[in-house]
Every structure is written in structure tokens, then in C-alpha cells.
Amino acid sequence: MNKLHQQLLLSIAENPDRDISDAITNELPLLTRTIKSSLLRNAPAMLSERGLSTADFIEKNKLRWGKAFDLIEVHVVICTELAQSLSFDDEDIQGIMLSVLLRLHAAAIHIAEDTVCLVKNGFADAAHARWRALHEVNVTFLFIAKHGSECAERFYQHAVVDDYRLLVERKKYHHRLQISEPSKDEVDQITSLYEHLREKYGKRFVEQYGWADYLFPHHRGRSIGFAALEKDVGLDHMRPYYKRASMNIHANFNGMTSKLGLLGYPTDALLIGRSDLGMADPIHATAISLCQIASQLIQLQPTLDNIVIANILNELQELIGETLQEKIRKP
Numbered sequence: 421m422n423k424l425h426q427q428l429l430l431s432i433a434e435n436p437d438r439d440i441s442d443a444i445t446n447e448l449p450l451l452t453r454t455i456k457s458s459l460l461r462n463a464p465a466m467l468s469e470r471g472l473s474t475a476d477f478i479e480k481n482k483l484r485w486g487k488a489f490d491l492i493e494v495h496v497v498i499c500t501e502l503a504q505s506l507s508f509d510d511e512d513i514q515g516i517m518l519s520v521l522l523r524l525h526a527a528a529i530h531i532a533e534d535t536v537c538l539v540k541n542g543f544a545d546a547a548h549a550r551w552r553a554l555h556e557v558n559v560t561f562l563f564i565a566k567h568g569s570e571c572a573e574r575f576y577q578h579a580v581v582d583d584y585r586l587l588v589e590r591k592k593y594h595h596r597l598q599i600s601e602p603s604k605d606e607v608d609q610i611t612s613l614y615e616h617l618r619e620k621y622g623k624r625f626v627e628q629y630g631w632a633d634y635l636f637p638h639h640r641g642r643s644i645g646f647a648a649l650e651k652d653v654g655l656d657h658m659r660p661y662y663k664r665a666s667m668n669i670h671a672n673f674n675g676m677t678s679k680l681g682l683l684g685y686p687t688d689a690l691l692i693g694r695s696d697l698g699m700a701d702p703i704h705a706t707a708i709s710l711c712q713i714a715s716q717l718i719q720l721q722p723t724l725d726n727i728v729i730a731n732i733l734n735e736l737q738e739l740i741g742e743t744l745q746e747k748i749r750k751p
Contacts, residue, residue, distance in 0.1 A: 474541075474694075481542055481696045485703075488747065489540055491740045492703050495733065496532045499714045502729055503529070506721055517564070517572035521717065524561040528554055528713050535706045542694030544680040545668045547702035551709065552665035555658060556646065558709040562653040565716050567635060577617055578631035584614040655712075661705060700744040707737035 482489060503525055531554040538547035564571050587602055587610050594601045618626050624633045627643050635652070636644050650656040667675035677687040680698025711733045718726040 477542055477694050477696075478540060481540065481694075484696050485539070485699050485747065488699065488703055488740060488743050489536070491736065491743060492532075492539075492707055493536055495707050495710060495736050495740065496529060496536060498729065498733060498736070499525075499532070499710050500529050502714055502726070503717065506717070506726075516576055517569045518720070520564060520572040520576055521561060521720070524557055524564070525713060525717050528557045528561070528710060531557065532706050532710050535702055539699050539703055542681070542696055544695065544698035544702055545691075547699075548665045548680055548705070549668040551702050551705045552662060552669065554706060554709045555655075555662055555665075558713045559646070559649050559653055559655055561713050562655070562716055563632065563649045565719070566653060567632075571632065571635070574621065574625070574631040574634070577621075578625070580610070580613045580617055581626050581630065584610050584626075661701070664701075665705075700748055704737070704741045704744055707740045711737040 503522065531550050534550045535547045535554070538544075538550065560575070564575055587607060590597075590599070591602050591607065614626065621630070621634070624630050624643070627633065629644050629646065629649065632649060633639075633644055636648055639648075647656065647659065650659065650662075667678060669675075679691045679695075680701060681691045681695030682689050683697045714733055715730045718730045
């Protein structure tokens with residue numbers, strides 16, 4: 421490394437009167453093209469070697485955690501097939517609420533699939549970060565299911581607020597991003613919908629969790645946050661795990677020194693790739709959250725078959741936890 425820089429220093433020593441700045445400016449385009457061409461020419465061999473290394477890691481990772489990987493994947497498949505097997509008449513549940521809950525359940529399954537992919541490939545911390553998103557979906561699902569169709573309607577309408585905020589940022593930075601500026605018609609349309617909802621539901625509706633604000637009158641003007649929703653559905657005890665998973669998303673020092681993929685290593689160790697450590701938390705947390713959201717979905721159509729599935733999912737998430745504990749005790 422730094423061969424070019426060493427050559428530059430040598431050139432300066434040999435030619436102290438030379439205008440080095442001009443020399444660098446003149447030579448830089450040629451040097452960039454030459455080295456880039458070399459890198460791209462050697463890329464196939466490099467990527468082939470990387471692919472073999474990745475395949476070898478995945479195989480060894482599967483030998484260590486394979487049973488837990490299989491169980492969580494079975495868990496995801498059951499939850500997926502459960503949603504596909506449900507059928508609702510109009511009398512069963514109001515349309516907007518059903519639509520919102522099914523979309524949240526689909527989002528939960530999608531995130532769980534992300535988690536399965538990440539742990540298999542050795543990215544426990546990324547998988548834990550995805551569980552954080554799953555926890556948010558789970559809490560939102562349980563909250564809306566608890567409070568009914570009006571809550572679902574407000575959640576659905578709140579999408580306009582998100583669209584409006586995105587539009588404002590796009591309009592502000594379009595020139596620096598080199599993207600098209602929102603048209604006047606687009607701005608006018610979104611702004612009109614935004615103002616209509618603020619007038620209809622109140623000025624606090626346009627805050628981040630404004631769609632749920634009406635259910636917390638005791639907050640007396642204070643904005644509600646996600647923690648209020650967690651507490652309302654009895655999942656506030658998961659906050660320590662949620663905070664821990666958040667370290668993998670935000671740029672804080674603890675998030676860089678307390679990696680699941682570095683369990684047992686000194687805090688000054690650096691993780692820049694795959695690791696076969698730390699799989700237990702994201703796998704078990706995903707199993708628990710997915711079980712909770714699927715069990716609540718079943719409550720919309722509590723047939724004997726569905727209740728049996730709910731029991732199976734609960735027993736399966738417990739088995740996943742036991743399997744992981746056994747693997748931790750016997751690496």
C-alpha cells in the first residue's frame with residue numbers, strides 16, 4: 421500500500437525545485453485510470469476467491485447453528501402459510517382494519533426472512549437490527565388490533581403525513597441530489613391532503629405517532645413516542661432488547677464496541693465481516709415477535725385449526741430458545 425505516495429516522496433527528495441502540485445494534478449487522471457483498470461481486470465479472480473471463502477463460512481456456520489436456523493425457518497414458513505390460509509367475509513372485520521393488519525403481518529414475515537438470511541450469512545448484529553424493525557411492526561399490529569377500526573383508519577391516513585415530509589425534503593434538496601423538483605400539482609395535492617387531515621384530526625396528528633395520539637389524552641400536550649405504544653400493549657419489558665438492537669442502527673460508540681459478532685472478544689476488537697457468534701438474540705427475538713403477531717392475527721378468525729397453529733407456534737418459539745441455550749452452553 422501507499423506505493424504511489426512513497427514514489428511521490430522520493431520524487432520530491434530528488435527534485436526539490438519541481439512543482440509537485442502541478443505534477444500530481446497532471447498525472448492523477450492517468451494513475452486513476454491505470455489502477456482502476458487493473459483492479460477491474462483482476463476482479464473476477466478476487467470475487468471468485470471471495471465466493472469460495474463465503475461458501476466455506478456458511479457451511480461452517482450451518483454446522484454450528486444449523487438446528488436453530490432450520491427451526492426459525494420452519495417458524496417463518498408456518499406464519500406465511502397461516503396468512504395465506506385465512507379468509508374473511510365482510511362481516512368478520514371492517515375492510516380498512518383487515519387491510520392494515522394483513523400488511524403489517526406481511527411486513528413482519530418479510531423482516532423475519534431478512535433475519536434468517538442474515539444469520540445464515542454470519543451477520544448477527546444486522547439481524548438484530550432487523551428484529552428491531554420487527555418489534556416495531558409487532559407493537560403497531562397489536563396496538564391497532566386492540567383499539568380497532570378507527571385506529572387502523574388513522575394509521576392508514578397518516579401515510580399522507582409521511583409523504584408530505586418526504587416531499588418537503590425532496591423539494592429542499594433536489595438540486596444537490598440532482599433529481600427532479602416536485603411539480604406544483606404534486607406539491608399542491610399532497611399539501612391539501614396534509615392540511616385536511618390536520619384540520620380533521622388536530623395538529624398533533626401530523627407528529628410521528630400522531631395517528632395514535634387520541635388514545636393518550638393524559639399526555640396533556642406532550643408528543644407520544646413508540647415507548648407509549650409498547651407500554652399500552654404490554655411489551656415495554658422488551659425495551660432493553662430494543663435499545664440494544666438500536667445500537668446497531670445509530671452511530672454511537674457502544675454500537676461499535678459491543679457487537680454480538682464479537683461476543684467474548686475484547687472491546688477494542690474490530691468486526692468488518694462475517695462472524696459465527698451472537699446468533700441467539702436475533703433468532704429467538706424474531707421467533708417470539710413473529711409468534712406474537714401471528715397469534716394475534718389468528719384472533720381475527722379463531723377456528724380450532726388456527727388455535728392449534730397458534731399453540732404450535734408458541735411451542736416452536738420455546739423450542740428455538742431451548743435449542744439456542746443448549747448451543748450457547750455447548751459451543
